Amino acid sequence: MDDEADLRELLVITLGRMKLDATAAASLEEGRRLLDGGAFDLCLTDMNLGDGTGLDLIRHAAARAPDMPVAVITAYGNMEVATEAMKLGAYDFIAKPVALDRLRQLIEDGLGISRAEPAAEGGGEEDGLIGQGPAMQRLKQQIRKLARSQAPIYISGESGSGKERVARLIHALGPRREKPFVAVNCGAIPSELMESEFFGHRKGSFTGAVEDRKGLFREADGGTLFLDEVADLPLHMQVKLLRAIQEKTIRPVGESREFDVNLRILCATHRGLGEEMTAGRFRQDLYYRLNVIEAHVPPLRERPEDVPALVAHILARLGQAWEATPPAVGDGAMAALRQYPFPGNVRELENILERAMTLCDGPRIEPDHLHLPSAEPAAPATGNGGGRHPQLPLEDYLQEIEKQEILRALDATHWNRTAAAKKLGMTFRSLRYRLKKLELDQEGDATSE
Structure with missing residues (x-):
């Protein structure tokens, strides 16, 4: 018209x-x-x-x-x-x-x-988001609506809340589902390599460019590019990103011609993108280009009614990975989990349950297996009086406690892992899993059985 x-x-x-x-x-x-x-x-x-x-x-x-x-x-x-x-x-x-x-x-x-065929109605594991509480129902409804659009989406939410999972679901339910979904953490790319990572380069265009590289935009062509922690992009890269989004073309480093790209942009950050813009760390024009529609992922503390379903899902997945029957969760442990504020959100819940399943030697996880921070005993001396290191993130702090306890048991048993597992009250398979996760499996001359 x-x-x-x-x-x-x-x-x-x-x-x-x-x-x-x-x-x-x-x-x-x-x-x-x-x-x-x-x-x-x-x-x-x-x-x-x-x-x-x-x-x-x-x-x-x-x-x-x-x-x-x-x-x-x-x-x-x-x-x-x-x-x-x-x-x-x-x-x-x-x-x-x-x-x-x-x-x-x-x-x-x-x-x-x-x-495109309408997406099937989901309600749990099958749609990638666990939970049936009001907050999650609103988010799922919004995702189904956003999946049909090609508009850029800004996914906001705290660290560990599941922003990438939401992005993958938007892609999977939309018309681009058969095309690539490419995710990149913008904060993990060195500033000097960003242009090459995003737009590609020609062989020999700079020192170390030993072969042609397509770049993330062309890898995601036809599909979806998910920019996680987009607030970490330096200002000079924000300018180039804005042009690529608006013109729908990119020019690889060292290349004389431009390439058309047709993709959908989704982005996320745990910071307030509006606050970053106000502070001058994020360009206003790029902010309005990316933040056409916002999808907010609620923190876990705002949906305690979803904790039991999440616990069941995570334990089932751990049981499958460990090739073991997962323990049940006692009423006291479940009540403690529902009351805990989860500053690390779903990612922290996964870590807590992994540790609890490791420490649980019976058929049921009890409150003392959870080692929630409010009840955590003082950690070994670390230079600040034996308490938590003020600069250490919560997840790293809890993992360090677990690592020290396992190392003590291994030292006490001269690195006999079977004996150490018995001393820790866990199965040998569980200990072997934890050693691999904590990157301790190469330490010492451990005896396996």
């Missing part, structure tokens, strides 16, 4: 060459009438419709045909309008002057959404 006759003709011709039937409308009123009178697989609308705007049409389509994908045509550089359109439900946008290859890709993406 467009008030410019030339652009309407271009759209109809392009769709015809793609063997698609098209109906054109010159005004908002005519577009509304067409939507009310028939079913369409896709809607393309300009922002200027003479008697209204494309935003008005998107609102009308959301009410009358909520499953129909809508894309907008905007004036070049008008990102505010494009962002508003996607917040209202548009799956993507294209800027004038319209490039035919980009237009065809936009149409194919929309038809892919329209033709």
Whole structure:
């Protein structure tokens, strides 16, 4: 739908060459009438419709045909309008002057959404998110809606809450599910290598470039690129990322030509991205480009009703990994877990249960097997009076306690692992698993059986 006759003709011709039937409308009123009178697989609308705007049409389509994908045509550089359109439900946008290859890709993406089979209703392990409480139900409902869009999503939440799992689920439920999902932790890439990691490089373009590299954008082409801890990107890389997202092209280091990329961007950080922008550490234009829609992952302390289901799921997975029947959880231990605030969220719960399963020698996990921090005895002397190291993260602190206890038992038994396991009150298989996880399996001349 467009008030410019030339652009309407271009759209109809392009769709015809793609063997698609098209109906054109010159005004908002005519577009509304067409939507009310028939079913369409896709809607393309300009922002200027003479008697209204494309935003008005998107609102009308959301009410009358909520499953129909809508894309907008905007004036070049008008990102505010494009962002508003996607917040209202548009799956993507294209800027004038319209490039035919980009237009065809936009149409194919929309038809892919329209033709994709609806995601099956999930309710637990099968959809990747455990929990049936109100907070998780709201998040699952939002994920199913966001999966159909191509708009960038900002996934907020505390460390360990499951942000990457949410990103993978958005991808798995959307029309790009058959294409790659590429995840990268932005804080783990050295600043000087970021451009090469994201956009690739040609062999010989710099010292150490011994072969061509595609880069993350091209590896994720057609699929989804998940930028975890995006707030850790340095400012110079934020500029390059913004251009790649807006232009949908990248240029590898040492390459003279650009490559088109068609992917969806999801990002996450445990920091407040708005606060980072206010502090000048994150570009405002990139913030508004990435934060089109926000999906918030609630911390575990706000959904204690989900703890029993999470505990059952984690213990079942540990039992399978250890090839052992997992113990049950006593009422006292379960009550303690439900009351604990979990500053490390689900990741911390996994660590607590791994330790408890290691220390439990019977059929049931009891409160003293959990070693929750509030009841944790003083750790061995570490230079601060025997207490917790003030700079050590909670998960590392708990793991260090476990490591020291295992080392004591091994030293006392001259590194006889069978004897050490008995002294610790655990099975030999459990001890072997912990040694591998704590990277202690190569220490000493351990006797296995």
